Amino acid sequence: MNLQDSPCNDLLYLCFNQDNACFAGGTNTGFFAYNCEPFTETTRKNFSSGGIGIIEMCYRTNILALVGGGKVPRYPRNKVMMWDDVNNRCIGELSFPSDVRAVKLRRDMVVVVLDRDIYIYxxxxxxxxxxxxxxxxxxxxxALCPHTNHRVMAFPGKERGLINVELFDIQRQVIIPAHESELMALALNYDGTMVASASERGTLIRVFSTASGNMLHELRRGAERAIIHSICINPSSTYLACSSDKGMIYT
Structure with a gap:
């Protein structure tokens, strides 16, 4: 979750790893990572100057993807730095013509999101x-499916409200007319068989089959408009949770 526009504190970014066993955060002075069970800090890096606006873990490995952010970015906002936390150094970088909006990792892929382009490495x-x-x-x-045997990615289409689902293993793309208004949140379940989405209205969460594009569920969050910040589906695909600007988490 990108928190760079929030005036609340030093935290710029927060995310779980692919199996939700760890989480990491970017701050105005560096980054940190914690193990969830038992709850322990696993790493913390404070730079002499410069913030980390995006951080992504690759499971429990020592490799992190970093993008500069905050008042004084540690790295340019248009670069992704691949960080080796054991050797305490960058081992690779990717440069782009505009600011990086998100990074997603699998053991076999690095996905970088710009304003109008997605690059897959x-x-x-x-x-x-x-x-x-x-x-x-x-x-x-x-959204990038973390399952080893299923390479699936979901992202906004070329028109408002569309979801594109990329099924890499069978070289097929499914286009889903999910909403009439702009997409605000996307999530895949663990094995990539379902994609959940919310629009800028924030009253409904819709769940679709990634194989057929058919709607499986429509869940009502509430009658009032809300900004949906995130959606999450549990590993067995039996529960869905979302957070909003109402200060609430819904399940």
Missing amino acids: NFQDLKLLENRRTIVNTKGLC
């Missing part, structure tokens, strides 16, 4: 594999 050598064009996506919406 091989994790091992950072070679470009593919790229996709989207509608203006300043929120950096993109």
Whole structure:
């Protein structure tokens, strides 16, 4: 979750790793990571100057993806730095013509989201594999399935309210007309068989099959408009949770 526009504190970014066993955060002075059970700090890096606006973990490995952020960014906002936390150094970088909005990792892929483009790289050598064009996506919406045997990605389409689902294993793309208004949140379940979304109205959460594009569930959050910040589906796909600007978490 990107918190750089929030005036509340030093925290700029917060995310869980792919199996939700750890979480990491970016701050105005560096980054940190914690193990969830038992709850312990696993790493903390304070730079002499410069903030981290985006941080993404790759499971429990020592490799992190970092993007500069905050009042004084540690790295340019248009670069993704691949950080080796054991050797305490950057081992690779990716540069872009505009600011990076999000980064997603798998053991075999690095996905970088810009305002209107998504770039997909091989994790091992950072070679470009593919790229996709989207509608203006300043929120950096993109969901990447973490399951080893299912390579699935969901992202905004080229028109308002559309979700594009990329099924890499069978080289197929499914286009879902999810909402009439702009997308605000996206999430895939663990094995990539379902995608959940919310629009700028924030009253409904819709769940679709990634294989067929058919709607499976429509969940009402409430009657009043709200900004949905995030959606999460549990590993067994039996529960869905979302958070909003109402200061509430709904399940």
